[in-house]
Amino acid sequence: MTTASVQDVWTWLADVPDPEIPAISLVDLGVIRDVKWQGDVLEVTVTPTYSGCPATSIINFEIEAALRARGIENLSLKRQIAPPWTTDWMTDTGKAKLERYGIAPPQAAGGPKRCPLCQSHQVEKISQFGSTPCKAQWRCTNCLEPFDYFKCI
Amino acid sequence: MSVAGLIRMGDNTLVLGQRLSEWCGHAPALEEDIALANMALDLIGQTQLWLGLAAEREGAGRTADTLAYHRDAWDFRNLLLVEQPNRDFGVTMMRQFLFDTWHLDALTALTEHDDAEIAAIAQKSVKEATYHRERSSDTVIALGDGTEESHTRMQAALDRLWPYVGEMFSTDTDDLIDMSGLRPAFYAYTDTVFAEATLTRPNTDFAHLGGKTGARHTEHLGHMLATMQVLPRNYPDATW
Numbered sequence: 001m002t003t004a005s006v007q008d009v010w011t012w013l014a015d016v017p018d019p020e021i022p023a024i025s026l027v028d029l030g031v032i033r034d035v036k037w038q039g040d041v042l043e044v045t046v047t048p049t050y051s052g053c054p055a056t057s058i059i060n061f062e063i064e065a066a067l068r069a070r071g072i073e074n075l076s077l078k079r080q081i082a083p084p085w086t087t088d089w090m091t092d093t094g095k096a097k098l099e100r101y102g103i104a105p106p107q108a109a110g111g112p113k114r115c116p117l118c119q120s121h122q123v124e125k126i127s128q129f130g131s132t133p134c135k136a137q138w139r140c141t142n143c144l145e146p147f148d149y150f151k152c153i
Numbered sequence: 154m155s156v157a158g159l160i161r162m163g164d165n166t167l168v169l170g171q172r173l174s175e176w177c178g179h180a181p182a183l184e185e186d187i188a189l190a191n192m193a194l195d196l197i198g199q200t201q202l203w204l205g206l207a208a209e210r211e212g213a214g215r216t217a218d219t220l221a222y223h224r225d226a227w228d229f230r231n232l233l234l235v236e237q238p239n240r241d242f243g244v245t246m247m248r249q250f251l252f253d254t255w256h257l258d259a260l261t262a263l264t265e266h267d268d269a270e271i272a273a274i275a276q277k278s279v280k281e282a283t284y285h286r287e288r289s290s291d292t293v294i295a296l297g298d299g300t301e302e303s304h305t306r307m308q309a310a311l312d313r314l315w316p317y318v319g320e321m322f323s324t325d326t327d328d329l330i331d332m333s334g335l336r337p338a339f340y341a342y343t344d345t346v347f348a349e350a351t352l353t354r355p356n357t358d359f360a361h362l363g364g365k366t367g368a369r370h371t372e373h374l375g376h377m378l379a380t381m382q383v384l385p386r387n388y389p390d391a392t393w
Contacts, residue, residue, distance in 0.1 A: 042287055050196075050198060051195060051198030051199050051202055051281065051282060052198020052199070052201070053194070053198065080276065081202065081273050081274065081277045082272070083274050084273075084277040086280075105189070125217050127184035127185075127187065127188055127285065128182060128188060128193040128287070128288045128291075129184070129188035129192070129288075133191055133194055137184065139228075151284070153280045
């Protein structure tokens with residue numbers, strides 16, 4: 001029977017990679033909304049990014065696997081849709097990791113600030129949608145490489 | 154009663170999501186293919202929320218899946234607009250534009266709903282719908298004000314689909330909000346886009362009705378459901 005502190009649990013979850021974008025963790029992504037003990041049950045509140053994102057069920061599976069591996073036996077995952085997830089909840093560390101990985105992080109202006117590969121500001125939109133619900137396709141007109149942009153919502 | 158209103162919302166997103174997914178692997182360009190599949194995914198995700206809540210409120214042991222897969226055409230409560238076949242890309246995008254415009258306004262109004270669970274689903278969906286309308290507006294403008302061929306097709310699409318617009322603003326006590334109140338904003342927004350797209354709104358308010366009441370669906374719905382439901386009906390124990 002483990003009685004880990006809430007802070008420990010947050011630290012462990014910060015090591016669980018997002019299944020679609022493994023460069024960032026679930027905590028970086030901002031989908032973990034709360035961690036608390038309800039008696040001897042650990043309750044983790046998770047919010048989906050997009051309502052139909054297929055990664056949602058994998059995310060729950062990964063959280064459960066990671067916490068069970070740390071000895072948490074009584075675990076309850078709570079889904080919360082309000083307030084809805086926003087890219088404002090993504091951590092600054094997460095945004096920096098995304099850019100290093102080659103994905104332009106979300107910007108309030110609605111488009112990427114610069115090409116994540118060559119840092120040029122000469123970029124243009126290819127399509128509003130990309131390989132996952134959370135991304136759009138852009139292109140750099142300087143280095144000519146296409147890249148993913150994490151949509152700002 | 155809110156269950157009927159929830160089913161209407163969920164059936165709209167379910168039927169349109171299924172229609173859009175029919176394009177997967179067939180769209181005119183890779184980017185469009187991905188975009189249509191992504192919008193289908195958003196709509197199916199919203200369906201799980203609406204029909205999930207409907208099933209829970211109904212309390213008869215059904216789930217979002219049983220509502221989606223084990224009802225027949227006459228029990229569906231979606232708008233006639235969303236069950237219309239895809240036809241060409243122009244018809245698909247015009248259908249999307251007309252739906253997105255109504256959908257975004259309806260969801261925005263629902264974010265203020267007294268029922269907290271309904272408001273929560275609307276708040277989640279409104280972000281996705283905002284993005285959808287932005288894209289379908291851009292596409293209608295690009296194709297309407299495009300080549301002679303694309304313009305002709307977009308005008309034909311508008312003429313074909315316009316008689317299905319009126320049903321979005323027909324309303325009764327089953328609806329979660331008074332849908333008739335959304336008409337002025339719909340006309341204002343679509344007129345701006347049509348002007349930029351050099352398209353002419355048909356000068357008639359004639360409306361086909363019967364989808365959201367279930368009284369008279371078009372023949373297209375049954376064919377679509379046959380494809381969508383065949384697997385879970387033939388193999389009830391099938392799981393992913």
